[in-house]
Amino acid sequence: MKTRYILLFIVGLISCTDSFGQTDKFTVYGAGRFVLQNNSRSGQLFEQSIVGNDTIPADTVSTRREIGGVALFDLGFRIKPNSSTEINALTRVSGDLDGFWGAGIGFTFRELYVRGIVRNKVRYRVGDLDLKMTPFTVYNSDPDLGVHRMSSLRLFQDILEYENFNRDNMWRQQGAQVDFKFSVGKKGDRIDVMSYITKNRQTDYFFVPDRLMTGGQVAWNREGFGRVFYQTNNFFEIAETAQFADGTSATSVHSVGAEIAPFENKSLVLYGEVGTSYQGYEDLDNAPEREMNGFVDLGIRVPSKNNKFGFYGELLYVSSAFRSPGAQSRRVNYNSTPENLSFQTNQETARPLTAFDLIQDASVYNNTIAVNLQNFNPAFSNVLPFGKATPNRQGLLVGTVREADSLFVSKVGVDLGLLTEVSGQGISDYRNFTMVDVNVELALNQLWGGKSETNIEAHLHMEQTARDGLISDSPAVEGIGALDLSSNYFEAGISREISPGLALHIAAIGLTANGNEFIALRDVYGQVNDFTESIYDFSDMSYMFGMKYSFSPQSHLQIQYRTSDITDDLAPTTAYQWNQFIFTYNMFF
């Protein structure tokens, strides 16, 4: 009954918007989604196998098929009680498809903040904040597999970023933020000031203290020339909030940087940032000494203009103990269990994440900043798993890009990374990293001048990691530490518009990884205290086709059938095939 009243309340509010709704003082916004899925799996996993002299029993426990879905409706209210104040509240009503008669319906607040301006000078925001500074201070780096999704998968990406508040590389936090700007000098120079304080972690009242994050930026801007800035981001714990806390930790990052266009036509941009980090502990046993570490990032960029290629080149140095949680926290959580077909084997172990889980499943993503370096899977990302702030990296990043809607090659981008370590891990030799990322979109209809879009999209991301092993006369240790890991991820597809707004697509994605890697295990202070060697020889291929109808740029209906083959040559008995039919309707308003 309660749920019914809530729904009536929401419907009432929506209907009100017709009469007094979309005014300057009251606006509604939100999203609606309906997803229906039919997931099934088959393959060797469910059959008895014989490996050598061992008989591997068939998986008789795990689910073969799951049918389900979700309907949800987000309704936000933007209220302006006066010209200098705005209140935003976003509510969500959601229910599983099998939640008959209202059972399983959830009602939550997804977003709540107030923002405004004081005396036309100081802007403020309290409640939910979206924070971003630079890739070395506060920045929600792109997830593993990147963000170059082809059109047949872009709807999933929009949903993921919406669900986890990851848009534009922002981190969603809760706290308060103020910013203001003022002019200085006679050349129109301007100083921008921004600061924030958020609560990063909630105490458990006994052993885990509250953790706060503070920071800000001061930037000097000169119109037509560029800007110089100082940034800081700090984490610290409040010992008094947990009566039995052993001690506290604190991390701070400071950086200065500049972005300068020396020529009037802005045909060249020089940019760079230099910074340090400190990590300290109080009253914690075996804590490492407070140590200063840092990074340097210097680059040059020629922007793409008038259908010409633009390019960039960048030198990167990040020391091995540089710690910047706001920039190094990862989006993908490899300790999570996927939402679909969650378990496998008779022991009901969590199904390892596949490429499609990362593309489609919002639940495998972190949604807050973690102070310690998180686990990552080298098969998915090994060159820069913590973004540009990945510790223990130095080298060169270069790339080129061109976007031209009216040309046959409507988009092309190539990025190359040549990096090495700053310190050896477990051995004095360094890992050498090579990363190649190619992204191409071809507008076939430009060949015959057709108006209906026919596009071929391809994305290739290759990573190679190599290191020489130990040189010794003794076979007991000769070659130890040698590694050679290569991973390749691709997306390729073709889409054809058959009537206005309606397009058909056929596509494939694949992730393969071969080789070995030594994964560093870290203690609670983030220091490497052990290694485990992992060997990879797997293939994760998916093929899909479907149709998508766009009611508007922000409202889509997509129907897709996909089949995925996941094979691991090192564990052939776990190979399985995952078939999915998915109906998705999504709208943002």
Add this chain to the structure above:
Amino acid sequence: MKNVFILLLALVIAFLGCRKDEVEGPELQDIFGDFEVFEGLSSDRQTVNFENGEFVRFSAKLSIRTDWVITVEGMDSGAKYEIEGRERDIEADVATWAGNITYAPLFGTEDCKTYMTFANYPDTLYGDTIVVETIKPEALIDVLISDFTSAAGWGSFAEAPAANQQVTGSYFVQNPLNTTEFLEVVSPEGEGHWRMTYTNQNSIFICGANVLAAQSQQEEVSDYFVLGTTNPDNVYINMLIHGFGDGNTVMSIGMQEDDNLDGTYDRFTEGTYNTEISIDWVGWRVVSVPLSSFTLSTIGGFGNIDGTGNQDIDRVLSMEFLLLAVEGSTGFVGYGMDYCNFTRYSAWNP
């Protein structure tokens, strides 16, 4: 533009110089390598005259870092000196013997065998036999707390089972005047020693002993231990502790301070500084602990409030030695204690 490229070239060269030789984390060779002995255990001399200040230096080379123990054992006395380490290349800086002991009794002028064992591998490497021609000079102490040869200066106590529900069954404090012998242990020094044993039934606190400063055997008569310094970094408490190999015994040492200098210790208002020693060996072992590693009691009503807010080693009125059991353990626990003393500036090194 030309200047920009020169600047970038200079930066590239500078970056290439930013390489550090340090290795992050433990060495892979130690984790993934096979155990192999490259060079066996050897010593730089076969005869030694400790009285003249001579040393014996050991060396060995292994393929990986692993926990090892080099033992020197007197073939007549049974005295033992142990060097523990985890190095791959074992050299004099980590493996030197100056004639001292780890386990009582003292070495005599005798032949000593040397061998090396490993915690994770069954191998034993035998080294040279070393002839001790003269023994090292006697190691001096500064304050003798008790050698337990008489009843003066110490007493025992225990909390009754009714008062402390963690204690059930009977307890036994075996002191020098008690003629009942539960376990045959020969005193390592003098004629007596202090011993506490108990058959533990999931208890933590078992029983304890008190030694009063005024009745201790220090030369200067005082209410307090006269340590000659107020800096706890510079004073060591040393003793011989007998372990029975049970692995569940813990000795707690408390230093009870008379913070208000009124001649008595009030456990509610004056501080007790504690340390704990896990006893996991068999035999009489030399143990030394700097007083700076003692920390204020955390048990309410038992010295957890320090009247001065500081560790005042010049106000220590009495010492408390407790027999504790590892939480959750059952069965025999116990230890022996002898020749308890303080030294200044360095640990006792008999």
